[in-house]
Amino acid sequence: MLKIENLSVAIGEKGILQKINLKINPGEVVILFGPNGSGKTTLLKAIMGFSGYDIKNGQIIFKEKVLNNLSTEERVKLGIGLMYQHPPKIRGVKLQQLAQYLTKDKEKTLKLSERLSLQEHLSRDVNVDFSGGEMKRSELFQVLLQDPEFLLLDEPESGVDIENIGVMGGVLNEYLRKKGKSALIITHTGYILDYVQAERGCVLLDGKFWCIGDPKEMFKAIRESGYDKCKECICPQS
Amino acid sequence: MSAKLKLEDKDKETVSSSGIDLSESTRSAAFYQQDSQTKLYQSFQEGIDILSTEEALAKYPEAKEYFGKNFRLLNRDFPQDTDGGYFIRVKKGKTVEFPIQACLFLKAQGFQQKVHNLIIIEEGARVYLITGCSASHTANEGFHLGISEFFVQKGGYLNFTMIHSWKEDVTVKPISIAYLEENAVFISNYVCLRPVKEITMYPTAVLAGDRSRAIFNSLILSYPGSLHDVGSRVILRGDSTQAEITARAVSSGGKIIARGHIKAENKNVKGHLECRGLVLSEKGQIHAIPEMETDFRDVDLSHEAAIGKISKDEIEYLCARGFSKEQAQSIIIRGFMDVSILGLPDLLKKEIERIEDASLKGGL
Numbered sequence A: 001m002l003k004i005e006n007l008s009v010a011i012g013e014k015g016i017l018q019k020i021n022l023k024i025n026p027g028e029v030v031i032l033f034g035p036n037g038s039g040k041t042t043l044l045k046a047i048m049g050f051s052g053y054d055i056k057n058g059q060i061i062f063k064e065k066v067l068n069n070l071s072t073e074e075r076v077k078l079g080i081g082l083m084y085q086h087p088p089k090i091r092g093v094k095l096q097q098l099a100q101y102l103t104k105d106k107e108k109t110l111k112l113s114e115r116l117s118l119q120e121h122l123s124r125d126v127n128v129d130f131s132g133g134e135m136k137r138s139e140l141f142q143v144l145l146q147d148p149e150f151l152l153l154d155e156p157e158s159g160v161d162i163e164n165i166g167v168m169g170g171v172l173n174e175y176l177r178k179k180g181k182s183a184l185i186i187t188h189t190g191y192i193l194d195y196v197q198a199e200r201g202c203v204l205l206d207g208k209f210w211c212i213g214d215p216k217e218m219f220k221a222i223r224e225s226g227y228d229k230c231k232e233c234i235c236p237q238s
Numbered sequence B: 001m002s003a004k005l006k007l008e009d010k011d012k013e014t015v016s017s018s019g020i021d022l023s024e025s026t027r028s029a030a031f032y033q034q035d036s037q038t039k040l041y042q043s044f045q046e047g048i049d050i051l052s053t054e055e056a057l058a059k060y061p062e063a064k065e066y067f068g069k070n071f072r073l074l075n076r077d078f079p080q081d082t083d084g085g086y087f088i089r090v091k092k093g094k095t096v097e098f099p100i101q102a103c104l105f106l107k108a109q110g111f112q113q114k115v116h117n118l119i120i121i122e123e124g125a126r127v128y129l130i131t132g133c134s135a136s137h138t139a140n141e142g143f144h145l146g147i148s149e150f151f152v153q154k155g156g157y158l159n160f161t162m163i164h165s166w167k168e169d170v171t172v173k174p175i176s177i178a179y180l181e182e183n184a185v186f187i188s189n190y191v192c193l194r195p196v197k198e199i200t201m202y203p204t205a206v207l208a209g210d211r212s213r214a215i216f217n218s219l220i221l222s223y224p225g226s227l228h229d230v231g232s233r234v235i236l237r238g239d240s241t242q243a244e245i246t247a248r249a250v251s252s253g254g255k256i257i258a259r260g261h262i263k264a265e266n267k268n269v270k271g272h273l274e275c276r277g278l279v280l281s282e283k284g285q286i287h288a289i290p291e292m293e294t295d296f297r298d299v300d301l302s303h304e305a306a307i308g309k310i311s312k313d314e315i316e317y318l319c320a321r322g323f324s325k326e327q328a329q330s331i332i333i334r335g336f337m338d339v340s341i342l343g344l345p346d347l348l349k350k351e352i353e354r355i356e357d358a359s360l361k362g363g364l
Helices: A040-048 A072-078 A095-102 A106-115 A132-146 A162-179 A215-225 A227-232 B009-016 B053-059 B061-066 B069-073 B312-319 B325-336 B346-363
Strands: A002-011 A014-024 A029-033 A054-062 A080-083 A090-094 A150-154 A182-186 A200-205 A208-213 B029-034 B037-043 B048-052 B086-090 B100-106 B112-121 B126-135 B143-152 B157-165 B171-180 B185-192 B198-201 B204-207 B213-222 B227-236 B242-251 B255-264 B269-279 B285-294 B299-308
Touching: A002 A040, A014 A040, A014 A054, A014 A208, A029 A215, A040 A054, A040 A072, A040 A080, A040 A150, A040 A182, A072 A080, A072 B312, A080 A132, A090 A095, A090 B312, A090 B325, A095 A106, A095 A132, A106 A132, A106 A162, A132 A162, A200 A215, A200 A227, A208 A215, A208 A227, A215 A227, B009 B100, B009 B126, B029 B048, B029 B086, B037 B048, B048 B053, B053 B061, B053 B086, B053 B112, B061 B112, B069 B143, B069 B171, B086 B100, B100 B112, B100 B143, B112 B126, B112 B157, B126 B143, B143 B157, B143 B185, B157 B346, B171 B185, B171 B213, B185 B227, B185 B346, B204 B213, B204 B242, B213 B227, B213 B255, B213 B346, B227 B242, B227 B269, B242 B255, B242 B285, B242 B325, B255 B269, B255 B299, B269 B285, B269 B325, B285 B299, B312 B325, B325 B346
Parallel strands: A029 A182, A029 A200, A080 A150, A150 A182, B029 B100, B086 B112, B100 B126, B112 B143, B126 B157, B143 B171, B157 B185, B171 B198, B171 B204, B185 B213, B198 B227, B204 B227, B213 B242, B227 B255, B242 B269, B255 B285, B269 B299
Antiparallel strands: A002 A014, A002 A054, A200 A208, B029 B037, B048 B086
16 A cells, blocks of 8 residues: 655755655554654655655655655545644634535534534634644544545544543544555554554654564553663564 | 616626625615715615715704714814715614615726715614725726714614725725714724725724724735725723724735724723734735734733735645645635624625635636
8 A cells, every 4th residue: 555665854954764664555554653753743744745845765655656746635636644743723714614625425524523522613713722632533533534545643642531532543443444444643642552453563763663563562662661672672573 | 866776787797896785685775876976875774864975964964063073083184075975874773684785986087086974873773884885997097085984872783894896096095983882882894805006094993982892804905016004993992992903914916004003091991903914925015013002001902913925834734635735725815814704694794705705716
């Protein structure tokens, strides 16, 4: 599904990712660990093709197509969807308007908005005066209406209360399992691991992958020993 | 005075683009003036006086007292060479269901239209008034001076929406003062989305009565070659009075000076100024000048201003949902010029949204 080969990405003059390799198969969920500033969000944004994330080397291939020179819009049309960590406010644009663009299925919009407790938010400006948790729910709502084959989720559960993590985790897992979708998920808290069946985890440190293994084992090890130990790759390999 | 208004098709379109419903089916009273000529006025509801200012001055002795009263209150002069304008009075306690509309139209080449309007909202009356000012394709080098005096009496409510639909060689100068008594509410909306040569305006609301409230909103789109020097001023004179001034300015090449001034002359007053501007082209200019002053300690005055280009993050966010860059930009501009800030009932809101959609489509 997604193949990243020897990818180096810079923001301005500063190299962020160095010679990254990653392959995600159809139906596979991969967890991305790493401390703040290690390049996780940069990887997601480079996959999306956002401006300012310059590919210095290597390529991103999705469904056999090289993405490097495609616009964000074209990548989305190929089946990639992103759930933002910090989405911007769009004044005067209602969540309902975006939902209508993303799907013509009104029933689906209504049902999903109910499950994610977003009915009232539909008539509000996107992300304006939304709480942290509301933003995450609205992000998940939008990306699932978009119905991509491959999801990029940037800290989907951060800032969300325990009860809603359960709801979001349930909705997300159902989507991934039922439809056999793939995902690359960034997490710091690890809560999402209780809901999503992830096959692999990988650790990004200083712009490089250091360890690939069972995500739950990895998260346990990181919690106990910190990210430094990842360089020694102490987890059992999957 | 009632007859059918005769307009050529092209002019009908122009007049409609300033919010005028030529069928009048959704209006409770209407007034039309072309150049200096009053063409038509009629009221479809009891409790509304609507006629030309000249006729009102001749007919109602009290009209003379209102004429120039707000200027005398502020020790300000006003142009005396006006010719025409409308007199609208809504009687005590009357709620006007549909909006009243007034149309000021420039037709003859080089014509200098100078009007003086009087708007009196008596005690407890509630009304929506929409004034559409526009210029025919024939009105080259036209000029419009519009003096408006508003009197909103005790507990009265006036939602005044002025839509300008001029052309690139027309110069415009509205001068207005509103006077509010106790518990009165004055909402003034200004919408200008078509080209113009130059507009200078700085309407003032004097909140004399305790607990009165004024809200000024404006949506401005400035084209290359246009100069908009526009602002709103509120004087918080009564106890516990409140003001809000909101401006959304978009420059696709013109210059916009967005002024705002809130002056606290009593205690317990509250005022907020907000100016947001988007500059879409290298040639566009926006200059926001918010001012606040107080003679008292117990006041709450604040302002926020943000001007710049469309945020790249917002564009990319929408692109990440599948929109093209161009679509994303137009969605953001459309959202930025949000008609819901005008506090209008659904009917008018939809009408103005239609006008805005058409203008943005053609103008950007």
